[in-house]
Amino acid sequence: MSTKKRTLRLIIILFFTVLLLLTFLSNTIQSLTLPKVAVEKAAMGSLDLSVSEEGYLQPAYSTPLMSAGNWTILKVHAEKGDHVSKGDPLITFDLGVTERALEDAKTRYQKDELVLNQLMEALKPLLREDDTEAIANQEHQIEIQKLNMTIQQRELKDLEQQILDGRVLRAPYDGVVTELTAKEGITVSAAQQVCIIASDDSGYKLDVIVSEYQASTLRIGGEVKVNIDDGGVRVLDGIISSIENQGDPASASASESGAADPDSRAVTIDVNGTDLKPGLKATAYIHQESQQPGFMVPADVMQSDLNGTYLFTVSVTEGPLGSSYFAKKTYVNIGAKNNETVVITNGLLPEELFITDTSEPLSDGNRVRLE
Numbered sequence: 001m002s003t004k005k006r007t008l009r010l011i012i013i014l015f016f017t018v019l020l021l022l023t024f025l026s027n028t029i030q031s032l033t034l035p036k037v038a039v040e041k042a043a044m045g046s047l048d049l050s051v052s053e054e055g056y057l058q059p060a061y062s063t064p065l066m067s068a069g070n071w072t073i074l075k076v077h078a079e080k081g082d083h084v085s086k087g088d089p090l091i092t093f094d095l096g097v098t099e100r101a102l103e104d105a106k107t108r109y110q111k112d113e114l115v116l117n118q119l120m121e122a123l124k125p126l127l128r129e130d131d132t133e134a135i136a137n138q139e140h141q142i143e144i145q146k147l148n149m150t151i152q153q154r155e156l157k158d159l160e161q162q163i164l165d166g167r168v169l170r171a172p173y174d175g176v177v178t179e180l181t182a183k184e185g186i187t188v189s190a191a192q193q194v195c196i197i198a199s200d201d202s203g204y205k206l207d208v209i210v211s212e213y214q215a216s217t218l219r220i221g222g223e224v225k226v227n228i229d230d231g232g233v234r235v236l237d238g239i240i241s242s243i244e245n246q247g248d249p250a251s252a253s254a255s256e257s258g259a260a261d262p263d264s265r266a267v268t269i270d271v272n273g274t275d276l277k278p279g280l281k282a283t284a285y286i287h288q289e290s291q292q293p294g295f296m297v298p299a300d301v302m303q304s305d306l307n308g309t310y311l312f313t314v315s316v317t318e319g320p321l322g323s324s325y326f327a328k329k330t331y332v333n334i335g336a337k338n339n340e341t342v343v344i345t346n347g348l349l350p351e352e353l354f355i356t357d358t359s360e361p362l363s364d365g366n367r368v369r370l371e
Contacts, residue, residue, distance in 0.1 A: 034369045037327070038357040039314055042295035044350070047336040047343045049217055051286040053208035056279050057228075057271060059198030060205045062178060065090070067188040068166035069098050080180045081277070084171040084197070091169040091182050091194055098166075102159040109152045116145045174200045178278045198278055206238065206269045206282050213336045215243055215265035217288045224269050229281040238269040238284065290336030294343040301356055302334070302342055309334055312355040312362055313348070314370070327355065329364035 071093040078090050119142045126134045179196040188194060206226060210218070224238040246264045269284055301311045313330045316323050332347030348354070355362070362368070 034367055035327075035362060036359040036371055037312075037314070037325075037355045037362075037368045038371045039353040040297075040356050041351065041353060042297050042344065042348055044293060045296050046289040046293045047213075047296065047338065047341055049211075049214045049288050049290055049336060049338070051208070051210050051214055051218075051267075051284060051288070053210065054281065054283045055206045055208050057204040057206055057276060057282050059176070059178065059202060059278055060270065061202035062175075062196050062198040063172060064193045064196050065169055065172075066191050067093065067169075067194055068162055069093070069095070069190050070187065071095055071097065071166070072187045073182050073184050073194075076180070076182050076184055078177050078180065078195075080177055082177045083200075083277075084175060084177060086171055086173045088171045089168050090171055090177070090197075093167060093169070095163050095167050098159060098163055102156070102163065105152065105156050105159060109149065109156060112145065112149050112152065116142065116149065119145055169194065171197055173197070176200070176277055203270060203272045204276050204278070205241070206271055206284055208267050208269070208284050209246060209264050210267055211338060212263045212265060213290070213338065214288075215267065216336070217291060218243055218267065218286070222286075225285045226269065226271050227283040227285065228273070228276070229283070230275070234273070236271055236273045238271045240267060241270045242266075242268040244268075290343055292335045292343070292345055294335055294345040295348045295350075296341050296343055297348075297354060298356060299337060299340055299342045301354060307331060311348075312358075314353040314355060314368070325368050325370055327358075327362045327364065327366045327368050330354075 073091060074094045075092040076090075077092070078084055078088070084090065119138065123135065123138045123142065126138055175197045177195055178198045180194075182188070182194040218240060220240055220243060222240045224240060226236045226238040228234040228236060244266045246266045267284075271282065297311065303310055308331045310329050310331045312327045315326045315328045317326065318324075330347060330352075332344045335343040335345040337343065355368075358368070
């Protein structure tokens with residue numbers, strides 16, 4: 001009888017052992033079919049929002065110079081990049097067309113003077129005869145002639161002044177020739193731009209593009225270190241003079257760059273120093289961090305839906321056969337960010353694991369296995 005009991009006990013033990021083994025194997029096989037995820041713990045810190053952007057110095061103030069008439073360029077006295085002083089000749093024009101127009105205008109005026117004298121002489125006998133109606137008509141003709149001659153006098157003065165001022169185009173102030181389109185022998189039209197002069201006294205500016213979050217900690221009037229690449233190493237102090245939406249058509253950087261990123265900002269930095277000139281390569285450097293620290297996570301793990309911004313974290317459930325892991329949609333508040341990193345300011349716990357990679361798409365509550 002005791003032998004039967006021992007045999008029965010062994011059978012029962014074996015049964016439960018096999019059952020337990022099958023359960024374990026079943027869970028193991030099932031876990032192999034679960035999505036595999038990689039997890040990390042977020043590090044606390046502040047995001048580096050430092051600016052290090054290159055550009056080229058441009059004059060803070062420049063003047064486009066125009067031709068005053070439809071003239072042929074006789075001589076070009078300067079080249080692009082030349083430093084010029086106020087009053088220096090830049091371009092000499094052949095004013096032959098305008099000079100002939102002036103001579104023709106003078107001849108027409110002399111002719112009209114003769115006509116006026118004739119009208120005045122014709123008035124004298126009418127006055128002697130006291131012919132009221134004829135006198136009034138003659139005086140009216142004389143007045144019209146005088147008005148025509150007044151108009152001609154103004155035209156003569158304009159032509160004389162145009163010749164006086166326009167024969168030689170001169171530098172309006174000390175500066176640098178930044179653009180020159182004039183060539184000897186070509187004919188330019190009135191008001192056509194022939195060159196651009198940058199003022200020495202106005203200083204220079206540097207335009208750079210930064211992200212929205214980099215710009216959030218900048219302020220107008222803030223100081224910037226500017227490295228000048230002119231064959232040596234020079235560090236100058238710059239001052240931020242403007243911060244604009246790059247998507248704003250009025251922004252110079254937006255118009256120069258063509259397609260504008262609405263999430264970026266165009267920053268203009270005023271730079272003062274000696275021996276500067278347009279086109280010098282410069283680098284603006286500003287060291288700064290995000291104002292509000294938080295948990296830093298990769299930007300590519302963040303997702304959003306109608307309820308807000310979230311990432312997947314891992315929750316753990318302990319059972320008799322071990323731990324089970326589940327993907328949890330965790331909504332968070334974010335602060336500063338860049339292309340690689342996001343700072344989470346609220347919603348994530350210090351020891352909480354977040355999912356950085358998954359073998360297949362996840363939904364809230366999915367059971368997962370860890371790498």
